[in-house]
Amino acid sequence: MRGAFSTYALGAILGSLLFSGAHAQMKVSSFDGNVTDDELKSFNDFVTTLKPGTSNKGNEWAQGHSGEQIKAMGLVYQMAGEKETLDQMLRFCDAVLSERNDLAKAPVGQYKIWTGGIDPVWPNDVTKTPIATGGEQGDPVGHLASCSYLILNTKNLYSQKVAIGDPHNYGATYLERAKTYLKQADASMSNHILKRLLDVSNGNKMYFAKDAPYMGGKAVPWNQQMMFNYAFLNLVNAHKILNDNPTLLNKYKSVISASIEWFFHGGGAQTKKSKKGSTVYDWGYTMPKTSGEDSNHGALDVAGFARTYIDGSYGITADEMKTLANVFVDVMTLGDKKYAGTVDGQSKGGHASATTSVRTGYLFLAEFRPNAYESMMSADLAVGKTTKSTDAFSRFLWVKHRRAGAK
Template sequence: MRGPFGTYTLGAFFGGLLFMGAKAQMKVSSFDGPVTKEELKSFNDYVATLKPATDNKGNQWVQGHSGEQTKAMGLIYQMAGQQETLDHMLRFCDAVLSERNDLAKAPVGQHKIWTGGIDPVWPNDVTKKPIQTGGGEGDPVGHLASCAYLILNTGKLHNQKVTIGDPHKYGVTYMDRAKTYLKQADFSMSNHILKRLLDLSNGNKMYFAKDSPYMGGKPVPWNQQMMFNYAFMNLCSAHRILNDNPELLGKYKSILTASIDWFFHGGGVQTKKSKKGSTVYDWGYTMPRTTGEDSNHGALDVAGFYRTYIDGNYGITADQMKPFANMFVDVMTLGKEKYAGTVDGKTDGDGHAKPTKNIRSGYLFLAEFRPDAYKSMMSADLSVGGKGTGSADGFSRFLWVKNQRMKAK
């Protein structure tokens, strides 16, 4: 069992509350018991009000609203299987594909980037020259591959006409749409990410190409590896169902596996004991640093490792995930509405490493491994019968863990 979920920033979590304004809010029926029809309805009513971003300025399709909302829709559909949720995800995936640099008309597209070509990418800033690309290229590819996988994994939909129509001529049936998404996701991966952006010459470990204007020749930071892995994982899942290209599937899997092994077995993370005696992890933003990852990027890292754990094809176990949970509960949680700015418990940082009063939603997944902290974690930003929330990522991850708890009983 797996779920296509992804990254998270504090701005996306709290920005959602402001973004929603007077629109429908997602509401918690209960913290215990099964996910309710009312909770799912509140989610679908919420996403029905959303409009996808019209470009990727400021990483809107990565850690911004549209990126997080797309991942949330995929997660909820993976859990509950309601076609309404998937149809909204298709609406967003149609939009993100249509805004790819080589497909969109100017001014959204048709920009020559640092490679000298009009590559199949989603640049987040076209005003600075040369136009750079980085780990954020993984998320739009991941959205397309995730939606393709979800359709392919739902056999009853294959020959049905897509409910929302086909405004971009991407395919009349759900199967047609899935094949278009997968084809174009592979195209982006093969014609920019693997062709120019990544250097995999060191045992498939991810480094940026030496001539990349962004972090050229340096290891890809863990949070950005998680973005690429979001794409690789869903591409593997889709091709595994189709059984259409075992060589390409093997290539994708080997890169993702190298990333996971680098972190857990190649010196990426330290294992320590907390003051409470629990086993915890400490790691850094990017190799060779192995300590003091900031809270913001740590949440992105955790979400990425969790989705790979749920996938079940890459060797991550619950025992490997629990030190993440111990780290958040026993080291980062300093009191009510007080959370450390780094994974090693420090509170003197600023920016991404600044302490917070709220929980970044990537950490909510960890409540699955610390049931003793489940309610305190979920109730930090959610309440039963309250005014609700406008954070799709936070609410979707709450529902996912709530459902996991029921399945474990």
């Protein structure tokens, strides 16, 4: 499953970083100053044209195109609060839920997976026996929980009819829709992820269940912990607003907290000095490895830490984010548009190959190294030019927004 994540993510993230004046619609107005109305309009116009995936084949709803697109919509809505963005996000969330294994008709759903049941999951490969599940299950749950939280955090929408309609009978009003998403996200978490897939008996640290066909009994890789944490973060925030299930909320919080503590203070990451004298981290793909994480997975790790930092509830500090930024700027950046294939500055093969593009998870780090902001953004974006990469553009907008003084 590691290969499935990485190959698809590499194609989705690097392959989508292409300029196209004829077709791409998201356009950079400037690198400095406030996010402009034109930039937001170009984003909203572009995501309106996107079609959600029709299944999770190839991890489409995890690190595939649809997964990155829905996360981008959530980030931009969190930043700008434009209803047009949220409505498109709901269009994708409707698709996510309708494609869940226990709800979708064959051939999208109704598969018996490794547990022996038709579990509330999103299979990424139904051609193998048994049908396995892994960290990719966190992202679809996270999408639903994110949609729920963002609606619940916008109280003036509660009684309004959802602008895109209610084709799946998930709730005619925004509040009804939010409650459906949250209920179903909890169902997937409680009836598969925490029930069978994860073993959190060791201090709430995430391990895969011993009988799981994928990495059974082993520590969950960091990039996949970030997928689960994406779900936990948004589930906590949605339940906090509703104040409806403190027991479940506290369980979710404890797993996130253990994950973050494990990485930053529990031996997951080593602290070192770069050749330039800055403090940096080194870490591996999964415990007990603590060195040489490849650039592809490292970008997914960093994006997850950035989401958690933005949330502000789990102790990640600006200094820790700067230390991650130092990794990219002082260790992985080898020259103009030349980037190492591992977080310790090496370049090997496969997913640890050197790149000429910045994998978009690292763009979050530009906030913490202002001296590298323009070089990081200009590697794949240019003022007055367009891009089709929703993840790159949304993360650029976020950092630009923060640099302009937003909190």
